[in-house]
Amino acid sequence: MKAYVGTPTSRVDGRAKVTGAAKYAGEFPADGLLHGFVVESTIPRGRIARLDASDALQVKGVVDVLTHAHRPPLADNDDAWKDEVAPEKGSPFRPLYDDRIRFNGQPIALVVADDWETAKFAATRVRVEYDREAFATDLESEHGKAGKVDRPHKPRGDAAAALAGAAVRHQADYVLPTEHHNPMELYATTVVRDGSGRLTVHDKTQGVQNVHKYLCGVFNKRPDDLRVVSPYVGGAFGSGLRPQYQVVLAVLAALELKRSVRVVLTRQQMYGLGYRPMTIERVALGAKPDGTLDAVTHEATAVTSRYEDFSRNDTGWAEQLYKSPNSLFSHKLVDLDVSTPCDMRAPGAASGVCALECAMDELAVALKLDPIELRLKCYSDRDQSEDLPYTSKQLRECYARGAEAFGWSRRNPAPRSMRNGKELVGWGMATGVWEALQMPVAVRIVLTSNGHAEVSCAASDIGTGTYTIVAQVAADALGLPIENIDVKLADSTLPQAPVEGGSWMAASAAHAVLGAAEDIRQELARLAKAIPASPLGGVDAPDVILVDGAIAKAGDKARAVSIADAMRHGKLERIEKQKLNHFAEDRSHARNTHSAVFAEVKVDEELGVIRVTRVVSAVAAGRILNTKTGRSQIMGGVVWGIGMALHEETVMDHRFGRIMNANIAEYHIPVNADVHDIDVIFVDEPDDRINQLGVKGIGEIGIVGVPAAIANAVYHATGKRIRRFPITLDKLLD
């Protein structure tokens, strides 16, 4: 039997998804289901002076209009509202809690009706008057009010002095705009209430247990009062890490009205949720003439809300990537009258590394060095923040393999030197880096005597392929065909899992599966050896393996007992094992994934129209569990990186504090025409230290570095350095 791990196994849930059998949060039916439609604030700051729902209540089919003044009780303390992913500092947003308006697009009422259209219509009949207050939403004009984030960062050496004395210096501000989440699936919750008042909450989320705990806190419920499920998620990318307000509103209405309730947000309303915060990244690099770095400083100034301090690691990456005796990193936040930012694929790194890698490119130009050569000169085999070696780091190999696949050696370094007819051709590259985290996850395996196994865990599959890799690992570990493995995910009553994020789920879930499967193996070995005249008699338990649906001696498959026989003799119909994963505590090594990204752009010289004609992404991320879904992850990251480089930008009119492109006609993401060849290379990176399988996780590494590679390619093509993203053609015209 061949192993599934490491092969391009197709998604086990693929058929259900393409045939529509897979149900999403807003699709679950319920008897007597009511529909809620959200009324949002149209000002960024102030108080609700008057909210008159009388006209809305007159509309036939409207059941109720919930507001801060008319709702069941909600928790009155921040602890209850703080979910697993909430920022440490701050007071989480509480929907329909009081009359305060904290951001534009804030939910201020929920109209509940027999059908969605009626609720939506009646929502236009809710009249609101505000006491407006002065507000600010512009990071650049409020830049001066930035406050520093406490970070356990140890400055190294004297960066300022080293910078001042450096032979070659580069310093610049790179401005990354606010970007909003646009997963295909809209945020939605269907709360199904059973006769006894128990609630089943079908929610779009990356963490059912996080939502479960949060709802229990917010509504003062016992764990058994409600259950949160989310079997399929149509993309989330960080937007579903924290419970979103629609889940609170749907439960609120279900409790108040004692009915099943569904709340689906519109695409426009999703611009009132979290986002990647606009950030001004100031990077300064000082180098010796040979290209070795003397000093690195990176200061990020980002948007947050007035009620929570959201920040991610934008600035620490240089310390891992490049050797430098002197460094200084800091992160600042500006409080604005906006909703709290949230994680978005590779939060911190996607923006911070973009700035760093553009700056490195500029430094290479100043030093007249090839960009790869510069990176090799500064290459660091140790993570300098803790001065630790890596469990594995094949970044050199990424540079080499990526460069070769791309044809980098044929690059003429001079800007504007390569062209093809009316188009200038540019080749750029950048490094990518992300963490390789692992979290506590438990898995339950139930093996039945017919050789089928159900593997279950509360983890979500947000489209990344968790179902599939869990099935692969289980099939290999249990020696069963993948068709015999049934995976159940994303139900708060299943064994423990954190939110699916940070690229930690593949490694974490896979090792929980291994643990539970090992217990099953031991049990089967015991049973198999116990049968009369067992072919495994005298074989030590560690030498017993599970293969081809049987329990066999390692290296001698002829000595085997079928699972069915072993269980029949043991009088067992099923074997159930649950196990929490276990990773050896090891602070002696840093754990990261890396990539080298190469991009080719073609820019129409007169018109500035940019095409990203080729991207090569060479990734070192330990063992790749599934080369097919893995490749898709990286391709998805590259496509998003193209968007970050060229398209995505939330545009706000600061006179109104309103987002003016809150829809996907005007908020641009790449379309097919913007995406050409993407070549994904997984570099071999054996790692027997990080965990048993040598797995690191690849959900985020695919986007990191891509925007910088493209920006650097645009510079190489045109000689123009665009530091304010996205790079739209108007910026290339003058």
Add this chain to the structure above:
Amino acid sequence: MNNFQYSRATDVADAIRLLAADPGAKLIAGGTNLIDLMKENVERPSRLIDISRLPLRDIEETADGGLRIGALVPNSDLAYHPLVEQRYPLLAAAILAGASAQLRNMASVGGNLMQRTRCAYFYDTATPCNKREPGSGCSAIDGLNRNHAILGTSASCIATNPSDMSVALVALGALVHIAGPSGQRTIALTDFHRLPEDKPHVDTNLGTGEIIAAVELPKHGFARNYSYLKIRDRLSYAFALVSVAAALELDGNAISEARLALGGVAHKPWRSLEAEAALRGRAATSDHFSRAADLLLHGATARAHNRFKIELARRAIARTLIQAASATPQSQAHKKIA
């Protein structure tokens, strides 16, 4: 969305009657623009008069060798019609440069001519906008105006007309056949859309109770030397920052007839007879193309964020004319600019 009545018109006369009976009524064809605006509460019709099944779906040759296109012909059918592909490829190209395949399947000719601006403030009922709410003010003039007009603006409105199809139709000298309470009339498409002046809420010269019945193309299709070039913020599925329709009749290298129209720059497809006259009788050279661009852009003014459009339009005009003159029209399938 508002509550509304729904009627299905049985014929054109019925549609006109229904319109006259209810001043708040609106025609609906493909619905791709109207429904979006209703969802945003920008349009709040008291009644929808569904004309989508009226027999206005034919494309017929006219007696003098032109083409009469029913107002309900779907954009896709029009673009892929053999007569259009062969004789009016400029029109096919402009249509295919717009929206997405799915939208073009739904969108009608009449609806395309009537589609409203994409100005973000027009769409957002929480902000002032003279076009949506006369007298409330124009948020774009001192606000976000990167994709606003550079020609024919007024102190009340600087919005653009977003249609691609109209740009080609204007260049080709199309006529619009209108049916109304007082009978039929025909006007040139150049006179169909209005400039904003002090009444930006009125997009067109279509009268109350009138309906577009058909669009007519004259015989001359410029099938050899034409090009439609659309410059946008991504390579497909975005509204034009600037688009150019160019059509030439060449006699060797001499231009005997020229048509030139711009999209994305004004409240209507922008055409200048002076610019075309300046090309007529001249050699097809870049100098003459630049001169035409200058004339077409004469009087262009910019606001805080849309200055680039003037230079972009200038370059795009020159490029489109080169494409047309060399019979290498811009492909709408391959986004590399020829």
